[in-house]
Amino acid sequence: MSIGGLSWVDLLSWLLIASGGFFCLTTGLGLLRLPDFFSRLNGASCMDAMGAGLLLLGCALQAPGYLVVVKLGFIYLFLLVTNAVAAHALARSALSKGMEPLLGSRRYGNDEASR
């Protein structure tokens, strides 16, 4: 069973890898465009996990055997743990060095007021 010469598995892994790439692109965009350190960190850490997860899932569908799937699973596990903890450590040290998150203020209906 196939669509346009691609089997279902290939199609699915194409989709997963493409959407993983989309999330990675979003991460890059967020790193460049978000206003302050903490929101950039949030964008980077969340999207890293999501993008890498989808990419690895797409790769796992192409794997020749279960051993490769297990290895990819380990990679994802370590990525999840280390990314989250690295983001935590970065945010914590930034906060302890006196870097304040940028807060929007609804009261004045004006983002510029908080800067």
Place this chain on the structure above:
Amino acid sequence: MEPIDWVVQGLLLLMLLMAAGATIVLRNLFAVVMMLGVYSLICASLFMTLDAVDVAFTEAAVGAGVSTIFFLGSLLVVGRDIRTDAAKLKIGPLLISGGCAALMIYASGDLPAFGDPQAMPNQHLVPRFLEQSGEEVGPPNIVTSVLASYRGYDTMGEVGVVFTAAVGVLLLLGSGSMVKVRRRRQSLKLQTQRWQPKANPVIRVESSLKANVLIRECTDLLVAPMLIFALYVQWHGDYGPGGGFQAGVIFAVGVISYALIYGLDRTQKKFPPLAMKRLMVGGWLLYIGTGLVSMLFGANFLDYSPLGPTALAGQHYGILAIELGVGITVATVMIALFYAFASRDRGE
């Protein structure tokens, strides 16, 4: 090559150039160290696209991993800002490095193209390695047979280079058995009633990291798999990418992350500096000793064939022994270097 290979390698080379440029332009040394790590990681990806998996593995482990740690360690000593007046253009160094670069680019014109079947090594060496290493040496990973058996002399020299470099660094920085020195210094200061707790950057970082539950738990979770992965890389080098060099570096990184969280004192109780220095020599001696044992059996130096019941088994035992020697030397060198860096006070 396929068109997609051109695209991927072109993009990677472009990123490599950008990382190199950023390394030159950036004025914050911390950022420079990060860019050097990025540079190594891009290099590793390039090697992957060229199917040089073992080299990529080494580059990622050494270049992006452990050397970044050492750079950060030296930043703790020298500070993170450039102090010299770097904006001034210096003609002499520019001419020398530009001339060297021009010479290298000129010489690269004579190199054979990548994968050129007419190139001299591809005429007689590579066919023999590819076709006969299975019968002559055995391991499915031909890189391991070349590195450990056909080119055993070269690898012995490389381990010697690692060892010599470590001896040089230890002579410059001090031996790294600093816990006792620090205690002695403190007790001296206490006696003279002028003791002030001197801020040791590494020690302070340790205590704050240990107090952080999340980071401590994460390290607990990761250190053991890292050490086990190092052993896997060590013993699986015959069958997949890996071997003593990569395994040693990964093992050392595991120990270093433990030291960053739990402090040097606790780490040095488990991995004493003196033992590190002895094992540094011991690994290399294990390598040379394997060669001498094969001489005792009547074969050439580093010809492992007589070490086992059959020639193939002998090769296998010999490769395991020398890879263990390489792994021990590399791991202990890295740990000893980390001790040497971590023991230095700022501005001392």
